Amino acid sequence: MTRWMEISGANERTDEMEPIGVIDIGSNSVRLVIYEGAVRSPTPVFNEKVLCGLGRSVATTGSLGIEAVERALSALARFSVIARILGVKNLRAIATAAVRDAQNGDEFIARGEAALGVDIEVLSGQKEALLAAQGIMMGFVDADGIVGDLGGGSLEIIDLDHDKLCEAVTLPLGGLRLIDATSNKIDRATDIIDGAISALPWLSRGEGGTFYAVGGTWRSLAKMHMDSINYPLRVMQGYKLSLRETLDFCEQFRKAKKPLDLPNISGVARARREVLPFGAIVLERLLRRMQPKQIVFSVFGIREGLIYGLLPPHERQRDPLISFCEDYAALRARSISHAWELCRWTDLLFADPALEETADERRLRHAACLLSDVGWRAHPDYRGEQSVNTIAHAGLGGVDHQGRIFLALSVFHRHEASEDSTAQLSDRLRSLVSKRVQRRAKILGSAIRAAHMLSIGMSGIIDQTPLSYENDSLVLTIPRVYADLDGERVRRRFGALANMLGKKLEIRISD
Incomplete structure (x- = not known):
């Protein structure tokens, strides 16, 4: 070995x-x-x-x-x-x-x-910009917007049109460079920044769109913002702010007499703090020029972009979320084949027009199915709780924070059935998603929980026990060879699922 x-x-x-x-x-x-x-x-x-x-x-x-x-x-x-x-x-x-x-x-x-x-x-400036763009492609699905990668020496700005690189430029606006050029006087940096970005007419294409913020300085700003609002997740990837929220936060550094004394800055590494005011003003001036709708922070940058450049075309086309979940399930779940069966089996459940889902909701459901058994080794009393923490903070790409919470809630409900159990979840975490997301997670978790009563976590069973709808009934069909799997606990779990859907349960034994 x-x-x-x-x-x-x-x-x-x-x-x-x-x-x-x-x-x-x-x-x-x-x-x-x-x-x-x-x-x-x-x-x-x-x-x-x-x-x-x-x-x-x-x-x-x-x-x-x-x-x-x-x-x-x-x-x-x-x-x-x-x-x-x-x-x-x-x-x-x-x-x-x-x-x-x-x-x-x-x-x-x-x-x-x-x-x-x-x-x-x-790296040349152009190559650095290309790798930053590829990093965003690695971490997001169908990335569309302006990318900014702020380092200590330079700022790379890239225009991405649905994963297609349109424009790219490198500007001498890195935090350390600005400290050096201005003798650490933040008020002198504004003219330098404005002069550099004024020569980029194509930045106007970012208006009303998404700005992807890359680089350790901007991630530190995002962390400070999270701390300032007591945000329940501690994941930088996909953290999203509105234009107004971001500008208001960045302005604190420009207006403060002593920016390094601002609240929550103590959570940032000491060696990183000195560049934060300059990183904030670069972000502020750039956003005022662009006027995007939202700012999305990314932990994927030039390192991940380098990896992306090594991938063959067919691997690049894979969904990053599904790819991660499949790999993680192969390492942690009892059966990856069973996880894929759950994807197909729940397709039948969500075929009901009352559960109509978007393409993104469907991929999130499949991702939750793939992750549904990764906590099986934990103590039964803590599987739900541990699943929430593990999945919500996992190194996922291709998903925003609402999607993370859906995945975590779905797997929580796969392990925990009673209403009282939801009190274990952070109210702040659930408050970040809509009632629709919460309901979908509860239905999916209940369905997976019921499926395990038939499959015992092994493949080859639930593909033969399909769900269907007839009038006001949810119908579970079990082949005669597995008829003895039917029992009190199976009926209780599937009955709870049917009740959640406003249906009656019917179980049929087929030849």
């Missing part, structure tokens, strides 16, 4: 995947992320960053600082050893604006490659 298989506990699916590592040498941080493999929904198994500040003085001196270089080289040497310990055979390293623009960038690359033992690709 290889060292990687020992660590991952991998099954047949992950045995076939060679782990891939990406080292991102940015203007502010140097980070190593190791993924299980180059797949549509890559799962990080190791993630470490060091805030080196390589780009801190490039704007004024033209060079990478000596201390920053030594910190970065030390981090790269450590990352090389970590990659070797974890059995990473596919290690990629990229460097962005600070190294690209510095006079001593070539010298740093030579020393960095010696420390790592692999080549380092210095």
Whole structure:
């Protein structure tokens, strides 16, 4: 058994995947992320960053600082050893604006490659923008809007039209660069930012649409906003704000006498705090120019974009949410075949016009079916509660926060039937979704709960026990070979499901 298989506990699916590592040498941080493999929904198994500040003085001196270089080289040497310990055979390293623009960038690359033992690709501005766009494609379905990726040295802005790259530009508006160029005077940054973005007439295409915010500084702003409203989820991916909410929050940094004393900033890493005011003003000026309807924060960026670029076309076309759920079920559920059977079996249940669903609601239902048995190893009294926490905070792509909550509630109801049990859920969590979402989750969870009384979590049973509707009845048909599965608990669970739908239950034994 290889060292990687020992660590991952991998099954047949992950045995076939060679782990891939990406080292991102940015203007502010140097980070190593190791993924299980180059797949549509890559799962990080190791993630470490060091805030080196390589780009801190490039704007004024033209060079990478000596201390920053030594910190970065030390981090790269450590990352090389970590990659070797974890059995990473596919290690990629990229460097962005600070190294690209510095006079001593070539010298740093030579020393960095010696420390790592692999080549380092210095990205052009256009290549960096392309990878940022591909990162959004990796994390969202049919991405459509303007993407902004703010780093320490530069800002990449990309126009995406349903996963099609239309325009892209790199601007010298990174947080560290602005600190350097303005001598850390935030009031001097406005003219610099406005002057840079005024030359982009195509930004007007973002009006009324979606702005995807990428980069550690903007994620820190999102975290501060979450803390300020006591938001029940702690997931950056897909966190959504309106234009007004975002502008009001960003303005606090510009108007505050001491921005670094603002409430909730203590939750941000100390080395990241100094760039927050500049990141906020870049976001504010950009949004005022664009006037998008909503701002969506993304944890998927150039590292995930690099992985996306390695995927074959058929893998890129896969749904990132379904891909993740299928992989997770293969690792954690008793039977992935049974999970797919639940998708088909509940198709019959939701064929009722009263349960009409959109295409997105259908994919969410299928995702919930795939995840429905991942908590089976937990103690029976806590399966519902643990499922909520696990699924709501999972590393999902291709889903917004309302979708996350639907998945979590569906699997909760798969384990918990009584009304009293819902009191265990956070009222704030349920308050984030509509009554329609809550009802659909309860119906789906009840259906899966009932199905397990027939299948016992194994495949090959429920495909033979279809549901149908006749007049005011929900009909469950059981083949005679499984007739003895019919019993009090089966009738109680299916009766509860029928009652939820306003139907009577009828069970038929067929030849």
